[in-house]
Amino acid sequence: MDIKVRRDLMTRISETNYENFHHFPEATYTSWLTNDVNTINDYGFSMFFFVTNQIANIVLSIFSLLTFHYSLLITVAVLTGIMLLAPKLFTRRLNQRSVAQTKMNEELTKQVTDVLEGFNSLFTLGLPKTIQTKTLASSQKLADARIDYAKTAGSMSATVNIVSLLSQIAVLVHAALLFMAHLIPAGAVSNASYFASTIFTSLTGATANIAEMSAVQPIFDKYEQLPINTDDQKCQSVTPLENQIAIQNLNFAYDQQQPVLQNFSWRIQKNKKYALVGDSGSGKSTILNLLVGQLTHYSGQIRYDGQDYQRLDLQSLRRQISFLEQSPHVFNASLRENILLGREITESQLRAIIERAGLNQLIAKLPQGLDSILTHNGQDLSGGQKQRISLVRGLVNGAEIMLLDEATTSLDQRASDDIEQNLLDDPQLTLVIVTHHLHETIAAQLHQVLQI
Numbered sequence: 115m116d117i118k119v120r121r122d123l124m125t126r127i128s129e130t131n132y133e134n135f136h137h138f139p140e141a142t143y144t145s146w147l148t149n150d151v152n153t154i155n156d157y158g159f160s161m162f163f164f165v166t167n168q169i170a171n172i173v174l175s176i177f178s179l180l181t182f183h184y185s186l187l188i189t190v191a192v193l194t195g196i197m198l199l200a201p202k203l204f205t206r207r208l209n210q211r212s213v214a215q216t217k218m219n220e221e222l223t224k225q226v227t228d229v230l231e232g233f234n235s236l237f238t239l240g241l242p243k244t245i246q247t248k249t250l251a252s253s254q255k256l257a258d259a260r261i262d263y264a265k266t267a268g269s270m271s272a273t274v275n276i277v278s279l280l281s282q283i284a285v286l287v288h289a290a291l292l293f294m295a296h297l298i299p300a301g302a303v304s305n306a307s308y309f310a311s312t313i314f315t316s317l318t319g320a321t322a323n324i325a326e327m328s329a330v331q332p333i334f335d336k337y338e339q340l341p342i343n344t345d346d347q348k349c350q351s352v353t354p355l356e357n358q359i360a361i362q363n364l365n366f367a368y369d370q371q372q373p374v375l376q377n378f379s380w381r382i383q384k385n386k387k388y389a390l391v392g393d394s395g396s397g398k399s400t401i402l403n404l405l406v407g408q409l410t411h412y413s414g415q416i417r418y419d420g421q422d423y424q425r426l427d428l429q430s431l432r433r434q435i436s437f438l439e440q441s442p443h444v445f446n447a448s449l450r451e452n453i454l455l456g457r458e459i460t461e462s463q464l465r466a467i468i469e470r471a472g473l474n475q476l477i478a479k480l481p482q483g484l485d486s487i488l489t490h491n492g493q494d495l496s497g498g499q500k501q502r503i504s505l506v507r508g509l510v511n512g513a514e515i516m517l518l519d520e521a522t523t524s525l526d527q528r529a530s531d532d533i534e535q536n537l538l539d540d541p542q543l544t545l546v547i548v549t550h551h552l553h554e555t556i557a558a559q560l561h562q563v564l565q566i
């Protein structure tokens with residue numbers, strides 16, 4: 115069941131779009147997939163098994179009581195109704211406490227992840243103690259949320275227990291009256307008391323457990339906040355570029371108060387080479403993100419061979435465009451897996467691409483070559499080596515449009531120029547380079563250098 119919950123959640127994550135995914139920090143997803151799944155186990159699935167057991171006890175005891183006198187069943191039925199209503203007084207509060215608890219779990223995971231990722235910065239500034247102070251507050255908030263939940267669950271349990279006790283006394287009195295009226299034998303009075311105790315004790319447990327079980331529903335509701343992207347399925351699949359990508363009168367803002375691009379127009383023609391330059395924060399990366407269909411909330415138009423981006427299947431668009439970031443993520447897997455990422459090419463094609471991106475030196479240094487395992491986020495690689503891996507990934511795609519977002523900045527000038535020259539020499543390639551260090555010889559070969 116854990117596997118199914120996680121699989122459904124990962125399906126949701128993998129099928130959402132770029133903007134929806136980044137609506138939450140990664141740590142929130144970590145919390146969903148770990149803390150929340152544990153909560154679903156502890157309060158959801160485990161309770162379900164208890165409740166099944168308790169309901170079996172109740173049903174069998176009711177049958178036994180029925181053999182003494184039918185009227186006992188009526189008393190039990192009325193009291194059961196009252197017992198089932200008692201926890202309803204607490205359901206809303208319990209749900210709220212459950213949500214608060216999962217939110218605090220998310221907050222703690224977020225803080226812990228954030229501060230541990232910043233370990234190097236804090237350490238070099240001589241501030242390692244900040245790790246404690248930054249996480250203690252969220253840890254305390256989580257503890258408070260857990261106590262609040264326990265208090266509500268405890269109050270509910272106490273109320274149901276009192277109703278249960280009164281109900282057991284009521285059945286005993288009823289049985290005693292039946293005995294006095296000579297309707298049941300004396301032994302049935304003590305047995306009725308025993309079965310009443312079984313019924314109401316099991317009911318006490320079952321009602322509290324059902325309430326706790328339902329308190330995990332808000333977690334599933336929370337998962338629904340991550341919408342699955344269904345737009346692409348309705349749209350047109352993208353084929354290799356024949357003519358041009360045209361941006362027309364485009365306006366874009368991450369935050370409505372601060373527009374990044376205003377009335378921006380630009381054309382990228384097939385097989386031509388471009389550079390985007392400009393001050394830091396001027397919007398160069400944003401333009402690439404728009405071109406690759408990652409940012410979709412803009413006004414104006416982007417057209418791919420005349421077709422509006424809004425009508426295109428953006429997944430298939432991304433198969434036509436290789437987008438190379440400045441700091442690519444390196445997975446904790448072999449170098450080969452890091453390059454292929456599930457795609458298939460022949461060994462000779464792979465070797466040729468590695469040669470082209472200048473990754474040979476790194477492979478020669480690694481103990482198992484291409485099959486050496488890299489650490490999480492490539493902590494044992496240099497920035498330049500990571501960028502070469504990213505370039506190989508892009509070339510494996512075989513896409514004829516390539517967008518480089520300062521993708522060679524960690525390499526020395528010569529290596530960076532070599533790679534850029536290699537891409538410029540490819541007549542099939544449509545190339546856009548975002549850079550702060552445009553070498554004159556490279557600039558001279560470009561179709562256009564656009565200043566943002």
Ligand SMILES: Nc1ncnc2c1ncn2[C@@H]1O[C@H](COP(=O)(O)OP(=O)(O)OP(=O)(O)O)[C@@H](O)[C@H]1O
Pocket residue numbers: 368369374392393394395396397398399400401
């Ligand atoms: N995800 C984001 N959310 C909010 N604002 C953002 C986001 N990404 C970028 N911005 C803002 O948008 C503006 C343009 O950013 P962008 O990264 O496109 O600039 P850039 O020209 O590529 O900068 P640099 O040369 O430093 O990489 C900046 O003011 C930046 O703060």
